[in-house]
Amino acid sequence: MLAFDTIADAIQAIRSKTISSTQLVRYALAQIDKLDPAIKAFNSVYPDQSLARAKEVDAGRITGPLAGVPIALKDNICTTFGTTTCSSKILANFRSPYAATVAKKLEAAGAIILGKTNLDEFARGSSTENSAFGPTRNPWDTARVPGGSSGGSAAALAAGMCCASIGSDTGGSIRQPASLCGLVGLKPTYGRVSRYGLVAYASSLDQIGPLAWTVADAATLLNVIAGHDPNDSTSVPHPRPDYLAHLHQPIKGLRLGIAKEYQLASGIDPQVKTAVAAAIKTYQALGAQLVDVSLPHTEYGIAAYYIIAPCEASSNLARYDGVHFGHRTKEPVRDIIELFSKSRAEGFGEEVQRRIMIGTYALSSGYYDAYYLRALKVRTLIRRDFDNAFTHCHAILCPTSPVPAFAVGEKSADPLQMYLVDVFTVTANIAAIPGISLPCGFTAAPKPLPIGLQLLGPAFTEQKLLRIAQMYESATPWHNHRPPLA
């Protein structure tokens, strides 16, 4: 385990010269060497470059709010160093000619990007099993999945290989792995963080966000990565508030919404129910008032998601043609169409092909209105549900995932079963609102597995959402738990 495994502790230790950044980075790299052969959180690690940057920090030549802190970046975020593979064979050797805005901002803040983490290929999946480079394992129990698609980022952090990590969330891909690995994971409001240089999956749903051990660390990272970017026309020009300011100030008269549709959802593990019920009691003890709210279109959320996401994905993935970059078939071809079709069939994994097929079908002639356009209208209704609910409460509280970490292979045979794991997370992407997952307990022995609590808030209220999360964290011990392995 890292001696200083949170951002706050690492910064404090580096500033007070208790430890140098070089030492901290060496610890992190040693942890990767020791544990990553079993966990497989990283697709690539850059020791020389990381140590060189750490030396610059120690010499005072690199400064900033994250100076010297080792972090990990999901491998669908472009960097000019190394590769950006999206855990796909089709991009296995891709070296980006430009860096994502988020990567640039992290480096400008002094962070040390140790490496790029594994994901479900092109961020399609909820278990990190659909990676061309093999599945990532959950550090709490290596027979289980870390969640996904940002499973590598979650596992790297949970195993003490870095102090924080960055993921992307299209239908729960930050919050669900955070929940399954005992971490804090935040999906910001759509438009809060630039997507420039994030390899596009579903462009109207994707958002980059932090994974961290604590709410304060998540706020520190959001301070660095949030803000308008002229290179992303969907990023909003709103001024970025200081997410750390007033973080420890509780919300007076806090009202938390409990959605009846979420309580009726089937398939919630009883231990998850118990832990979330206890979290509600904790909030009540802190003075929060519970409000019954209704999100009547909840049952259509996953259906809308599994139309919108594959449609946008099939369109975004049209660029992988074996011509401009990425894998090209070595087979003889008659013409360019065959070059496209063979290169794509060889380069994309099965789940990606399945989603391209659904998207292509739903967008094909005669079906557009019935599927994609209708799903976008259902989005409006889901967003209205939230807008109405938020007139009665500051945030809605629910589980992040209906189940704790499941076994590797358990759900991979039936794609629809895997999709249903996203029931509490997809609506935030559909409605473009922020959501945060917090550790709220563990399943029973022998191998305790983390359980996550989710808070959903109105668009652009991350500041308030983080304060509400901090109230819970300050009152509970869960954020101090570490897996035995690490």
Added chain:
Amino acid sequence: MPDPRISLEQVRHVAKLARLELTDDQIRKFTPQLESILQYVAKIAEVDVTGVEPMAHALPIHNVFREDIPGPSLPLDEVLKNAPETDGPFFKVPKVIGADEDSAR
């Protein structure tokens, strides 16, 4: 809502549209999987969307314009460095025109 039942022939057609050269085994595997997913998502047909506008952003942002000011582009060698095959400043592909009549698909 279209009929969520789907035939092998339709799946073969969609694979062609998606430029994916799938084997017969893959087509047979995907067909029931796609059908079950389409049956599930078909439930959005139950929702009354009369008069509802489609949504794609947290804010009602539609077009974002900027001044048309030329700026530096990426260097050509950087842009071409990931290409599987190049010829000078060009991407190289098999013959597109006149290879056979199928090319016009």
